[in-house]
Amino acid sequence: MNDTPDSEHVLTIKELSIAYEPGRYAVNDVSAAIRRNSITAIMGPSGCGKSTLLRAMNRMHELYPNIETKGDILLDGQSIFSMSVIELRRKVGMVFQRPNPFPNMTIYENVVAGFSLNDIRMKKSQRDDIVEEALRNVALWDEVKESLYRKGTFLSGGQQQRLCVARAIAFNPEVLLLDEPTSALDPVATSKIEDLLGELKKKYTLVLVTHNMSQAARISDDSMFMYLGELVESGRTEILFTNPKDSRTEAYLTGKFG
């Protein structure tokens, strides 16, 4: 399935359905496109399938046994299901809800964990450059440059999460998926991460699952609203928030459920 590459959209989701057990769809016939160098927020009440949709974008959802996937997702025109997952996950990185640096590794080792896990060898100077660049990109370099060889778990929650972003961008991916990346953080750390995302979109395309509507309104360019596995509505954030077309979107945005 090789469509003509579409320069505006990095990811194109085509009639995607995902079931954890036969017949029970967590994601139901979703079609959407993700614009390059933008932040797309996926919103919706708990259990609406937003995390499953996000995880499908780098096939992390396949870690569940017996998962059934229909439809397709294209990355630069190529079906992600025809690529090797290893290749795919290097192009589409991920940051999780709770900061999860590897506890047995130093800050330095955490940043290059993607390379060491895949047994990619390189010169020390090359590794040093990657570490410095990734940590600078997440605005962590000045805070940790003196303690690169300490364990990553000594950092504060917000710093740990930025370290995890650094680990994900060390491969220089095209897309970064973020699964409620600030839900375990305090307001100060949250606003730092939000500022960071605004910077990162210059280089990468970001897809963000969030519970926090004001966060979505603040930082996203596009928004998708999901309900019971369906993509109810999507479009430019300022339009979706001010003038929702679907009554369910409006109900969610005005706090009637969720």
Next chain:
Amino acid sequence: MAGDRITKALLFISSLTILLLSAGIILSLAGGAVPAFKEYGIGFITSTKWNPTAGSEEYGAMSFIAGTVITSILALIICIPMAFSTSLFIAEYYRGTRTAGILRSLVDLLAGIPSIVYGFWGFYALRPLLVSTGLTDQGFGIFTASLVLAIMIVPYATSLSAEIISMVPSELKEAAYSLGATRREVIFHVVIPSARSGIIASFILALGRALGETMAVTMLIGNANIMPRGLFAPGNTMASVIANQFGEADGLKMSALIAIGLLLFLITALVNALGKMIIKRFA
């Protein structure tokens, strides 16, 4: 609130009873061991002599300490590859599947087989097999005992290690998968390093089990009260010499056996404390 106070008092008395019982056991062991240590001093531990002939009586614990340590460590070495791979299989590779569930129940079943049955199986099934290899004349000895001992501690080490491995947070595994790691890379670079100290502790605790195991070993080790001369030579362990000889012992010999019991208790307690300490640090 009277009920509360009564419950508290009852619980306190029960706990105190346990405490008094263990203190009593240690004290009576220590008291019983005094004559042997008075007679031979620290030489009791280092001597390999065991001569119960009246008039020229001489007792030393070293042959039995050696027998115990050698069989237990050998058993542990045989146990490690089996238990380690089984626990990875159950807790990681086939985690949550029916296959893992069946295997886990089988492992638990092994743990429930009485020691005497293992000894019997070793005597009638394993021993003739070893004789047929030509490595040993009668099949009794250090190696036979270690082999059965290994099978006996496998379930213990397996279920402890599996517990530890399944405690590795899925967030860490997901992080590794999201970085493009394969299953094998996740296991070797994330799961095993994170669980390493806990896995080591579970093998130390399994060693603690092996040290004190009596019945199956007694039936297979050959019960020769000498320093073992080789892998297939007979020997004796601390536990099995007590089991074999306490019936006809009195006087100095009884005290020597009690002293061996005390030493065994101390070694086992030490090994268990070490294992628990590591587990605690892990959790």
